[in-house]
Amino acid sequence: NAGVTQTPKFQVLKTGQSMTLQCAQDMNHEYMSWYRQDPGMGLRLIHYSVGAGITDQGEVPNGYNVSRSTTEDFPLRLLSAAPSQTSVYFCASSAPAGTDTQYFGPGTRLTVL
Amino acid sequence: GENVEQHPSTLSVQEGDSAVIKCTYSDSASNYFPWYKQELGKRPQLIIDIRSNVGEKKDQRIAVTLNKTAKHFSLHITETQPEDSAVYFCAASKGSGNTGKLIFGQGTTLQVKP
Numbered sequence: 001n002a003g004v005t006q007t008p009k010f011q012v013l014k015t016g017q018s019m020t021l022q023c024a025q026d027m028n029h030e031y032m033s034w035y036r037q038d039p040g041m042g043l044r045l046i047h048y049s050v051g052a053g054i055t056d057q058g059e060v061p062n063g064y065n066v067s068r069s070t071t072e073d074f075p076l077r078l079l080s081a082a083p084s085q086t087s088v089y090f091c092a093s094s095a096p097a098g099t100d101t102q103y104f105g106p107g108t109r110l111t112v113l
Numbered sequence: 114g115e116n117v118e119q120h121p122s123t124l125s126v127q128e129g130d131s132a133v134i135k136c137t138y139s140d141s142a143s144n145y146f147p148w149y150k151q152e153l154g155k156r157p158q159l160i161i162d163i164r165s166n167v168g169e170k171k172d173q174r175i176a177v178t179l180n181k182t183a184k185h186f187s188l189h190i191t192e193t194q195p196e197d198s199a200v201y202f203c204a205a206s207k208g209s210g211n212t213g214k215l216i217f218g219q220g221t222t223l224q225v226k227p
Contacts, residue, residue: 042217104156
């Protein structure tokens with residue numbers, strides 16, 4: 001199993017540009033989440049999904065959009081990038097009940113100029 | 114909503130000493146408390162977790178304790194080694210139904226001096 005994969009690893013955008021961060025998992029996990037990590041602030045939940053077709057907002061959802069059309073994929077869209085969205089983005093997945101363990105992807109480092 | 118506070122923000126210990134990191138949470142409905150270790154430039158990795166029906170859990174040199182009444186939980190690392198140097202995060206969630214929704218503490222940078 002590849003686990004949780006994210007692309008790209010690095011990205012530089014100009015203010016106002018849009019892009020999609022990709023996340024995929026091959027563990028048949030129902031739960032997937034997006035976090036952003038900023039220095040001194042830990043990881044903050046952006047959006048999460050409890051299954052295909054179901055998404056909900058986390059702590060910091062503004063400026064981000066998500067959809068979950070399949071169990072495997074959970075892309076994060078930035079509609080109009082702003083410098084405040086410069087961060088490291090982590091995707092994570094977990095199975096419902098059971099261990100509740102969340103598995104993180106390798107992260108995407110995004111810089112918005 | 115849930116809030117998790119973590120202390121201290123930095124911790125420096127001598128190799129072989131113990132390290133303790135503490136977290137408090139606000140939502141009494143939280144019942145799942147994992148701890149993650151993150152090395153520089155890497156993804157967070159789960160090192161230990163505890164559920165609200167358990168007061169303490171150990172795994173070799175690592176242990177976690179939970180006080181539901183006070184709404185706080187702690188990570189204890191004994192016989193610290195230089196490879197324990199990393200950033201440690203606590204988190205909380207209402208497990209089994211909300212496991213995609215971890216709320217993290219701010220992190221503790223642990224430095225173990227040889």
